[in-house]
Amino acid sequence: MARTRVRIPSLLALSTAGIVLLTGCGDSDSTGKADASSSPAAGASASASADAAEKPTVVVTTTWEGAFAKAAGAEDITVIVPQSVHHAPDYDPKPSDLAAVAKADFVLYAPFEPYAAKIKEAAGSKAKLVEVNLDNDPDKVKAEVDKLAGMFGTKDAATAWKTGFDTEYTKLNKEVQAAWPGGKAPTVVSQVFTVWAAKLAGATPVGTYGPEAVTPAQLAELSAKKPALVLDNAHMSTGTVLPDSGAKQVKIVNYPGDDLDLLAVYRNAAAELKKAAGAS
CATH class of the missing domain: 3.40.50.1980 (Nitrogenase molybdenum iron protein domain)
Structure with missing residues (x-):
């Protein structure tokens, strides 16, 4: 079946009709708060659970948007267009895909994707629709990651990712030029x-x-x-x-x-x- 779901830490399933294409993930725990007053350790556990619960549920059209979301700190990510689809704009979303979209906190898409209108219509009133500038230019990538992190409430994770990105990019740039x-x-x-x-x-x-x-x-x-x-x-x-x-x-x-x-x-x-x- 044309679905692909990638989980980073494990998280709640988006829906029984979960759809996939290019992946992501996250997790939460509703029991931590009850034990928070019993001990410092329990309190720390409850705090961690609360942080995890705040992680947004994100649906993305392709792995490209999914990678931006992951870089920004999202953990529960569902990709709609299957990896097997070589030219993503040709994909025709299925009803199950659109059902998952409607249950997301955020839906990421690119303006050049012809099915964006269907995604918007399916999102309903809950999901926030976010248009992503898909360009792997490093400055544009970091600008998009910052934008998404601000929406997700994951700025610390995004900052850490950008630091690692800058280090790796500089290394690769030097290697290619030396060749x-x-x-x-x-x-x-x-x-x-x-x-x-x-x-x-x-x-x-x-x-x-x-x-x-x-x-x-x-x-x-x-x-x-x-x-x-x-x-x-x-x-x-x-x-x-x-x-x-x-x-x-x-x-x-x-x-x-x-x-x-x-x-x-x-x-x-x-x-x-x-x-x-x-x-x-």
């Missing part, structure tokens, strides 16, 4: 949703294309720039973008896996970029 022959970044053409990968490589694209197919005029214009690399979007690929140009085409993946680990997206991109540079 280029002579230490000089190559000339790059990028699909509009993979410009962040060029930034990771320390390169500024000399041209962009998409999301529509490349037109003959664009093909001539981009080929004339003699790019060494074409950073293609694995989720919207139309095949070889600049045939006969001699450019290496690098497949860049934007969506995280079922573990909702956004950092893995940068690690994978760095590995592909280093491979393109001839590094092992």
